[in-house]
Amino acid sequence: MSQVRDFTGKVALVTGSSSGIGAAIVKHFAECGGSVVITGRNQNNVKKVAEECAKLSKQGEKSVLEVVGDVTKDADLERMIKLTIEKFGKLDILVNNAGVGGFSSSTDENLMETYDKIFNTNLRSVMYLTRLAVPYLEKTKGNIINISSIAGLRPSASFGVYCMSKSALDMFSKCLALELGPKGIRVNSVNPAAVKTNFAATCGIDEKDPKVVEYRKNAKPYPLGRIGESEDISRGVAYLASDDASFVTGITLTLDGGALYN
Numbered sequence: 001m002s003q004v005r006d007f008t009g010k011v012a013l014v015t016g017s018s019s020g021i022g023a024a025i026v027k028h029f030a031e032c033g034g035s036v037v038i039t040g041r042n043q044n045n046v047k048k049v050a051e052e053c054a055k056l057s058k059q060g061e062k063s064v065l066e067v068v069g070d071v072t073k074d075a076d077l078e079r080m081i082k083l084t085i086e087k088f089g090k091l092d093i094l095v096n097n098a099g100v101g102g103f104s105s106s107t108d109e110n111l112m113e114t115y116d117k118i119f120n121t122n123l124r125s126v127m128y129l130t131r132l133a134v135p136y137l138e139k140t141k142g143n144i145i146n147i148s149s150i151a152g153l154r155p156s157a158s159f160g161v162y163c164m165s166k167s168a169l170d171m172f173s174k175c176l177a178l179e180l181g182p183k184g185i186r187v188n189s190v191n192p193a194a195v196k197t198n199f200a201a202t203c204g205i206d207e208k209d210p211k212v213v214e215y216r217k218n219a220k221p222y223p224l225g226r227i228g229e230s231e232d233i234s235r236g237v238a239y240l241a242s243d244d245a246s247f248v249t250g251i252t253l254t255l256d257g258g259a260l261y262n
Contacts, residue, residue, distance in 0.1 A: 005242045007034030011088040012241070013080060014038070015071050015129065016098030018045035021147060021195060023052075024230035025095055025237050031056040032238065035063040037084050039098075043068045071098045071125035081132045091136040093241045096126040097147040104161040115161050122165035127172065134180065141184035145240050146173045147233070148189040148252065150260045166191075170252050177250030186249040188240045193256030195228040223258030 012029045016022040018040025026036040030053035038053065040046045050066045057063040065087050069076030084091055100121040104114050126146060137144065151159055152166030169189065176187040236255045239245055254260055 005032050005238050005244075007032045007093075007238075007241070010034045010092040010241075011084065011090055012036050012093035012095060013084050013091060013133070014095040014097055015080075015125070016040060017095075018042055018049050021192070021230045021233045022095075022097040023049045024234040025097065026053055027056055028231070028234040028238055029093075029241075030054075030063060033058065034093075035059070035065075035088055037065045037067060037080065039067045039069055039071075039080055041068065041070050071129070072120045074128060077125065077129045077132060080129070081136070085136060090140055091133055092140045092142040094130065094133045094137065094142070094144045095147065095237060095241075096129060096144070098125065099147065099149075101151075101159065101162040103158050105158075106160070111161075118161050118165050119168075122162075123168050123172065126169060130176065134183075134185065137180075137185050138183045143186040143188070143241055143249075144173075144176065144180075145237050146170075146187070146189045147237075148173070148191045150191050150193045150254060150256050152189075153191060153252070153254070153260060173252070174250045181249055186240075186245070188245075188249060189252045190233060190236050190240065191252050191254045191256070192228055192233050193222070193259040195230060195233060222256075223262055226257065228255065228257060 007029055012034050014022050014026050017026045017038045026038050026049060029036050036053055038046050038050045046066050046068055050064045054061045054064045065083060067080050067083055069080060071077060098121060100118055102114055104111060130144060146169055148169050149166045151163045152170045156163050173187050173189040180187055233255055236253055240253060
């Protein structure tokens with residue numbers, strides 16, 4: 001990664017940052033001088049990413065905080081904020097990245113179970129953590145970036161519940177931008193297309209599942225000739241979190257290699 005922005009003195013809390021896109025985001029912030037809070041459910045993964053961030057940061061371990069927790073548990077979200085403020089004394093950037101997906105159909109026997117799982121992770125946790133973070137973000141005139149998906153911008157017969165959750169997340173971001181703008185807090189969404197991560201595996205989706213095979217078989221090619229890398233998304237997040245985007249709020253930044261309209 002190239003250091004193109006300066007986040008010295010800034011504190012960023014990124015949920016789901018022990019792997020994939022979230023890990024790329026915290027490493028980017030660390031490399032650009034920021035202090036980072038790495039969160040996730042797997043302690044070993046959290047520790048590994050924290051060590052990588054410490055190596056990238058000029059401040060070393062002083063700029064890194066590890067918090068093991070589950071975003072679907074209110075007590076864990078409260079602990080994330082509490083520990084962040086105890087260690088760094090403030091919060092400048094909140095990136096709601098933790099998410100879960102899965103196939104769904106209106107005829108599934110476990111439809112409502114799937115709905116609860118996806119919405120509790122992708123939307124409810126974001127709403128509650130945001131509520132906890134706003135008093136601190138108001139003090140720093142900070143910003144919130146919600147990691148959404150192009151699934152929130154176009155329908156899918158196989159991922160209906162996931163699409164609904166991301167669409168709702170986008171609207172939540174827009175409403176928040178209006179509400180929090182007067183407090184000096186900017187709120188934006190980032191909407192990636194497919195990115196090379198372990199997202200499918202962590203969602204319990206079998207790569208050999210016939211639905212997955214058929215989906216990828218019929219997927220239209222990306223105009224840029226490749227799917228995304230985690231660093232593509234982290235650079236977009238860094239832009240929105242930076243002073244270069246000081247007049248940007250309430251947008252959905254689509255990072256999809258042109259896939260949305262192909």
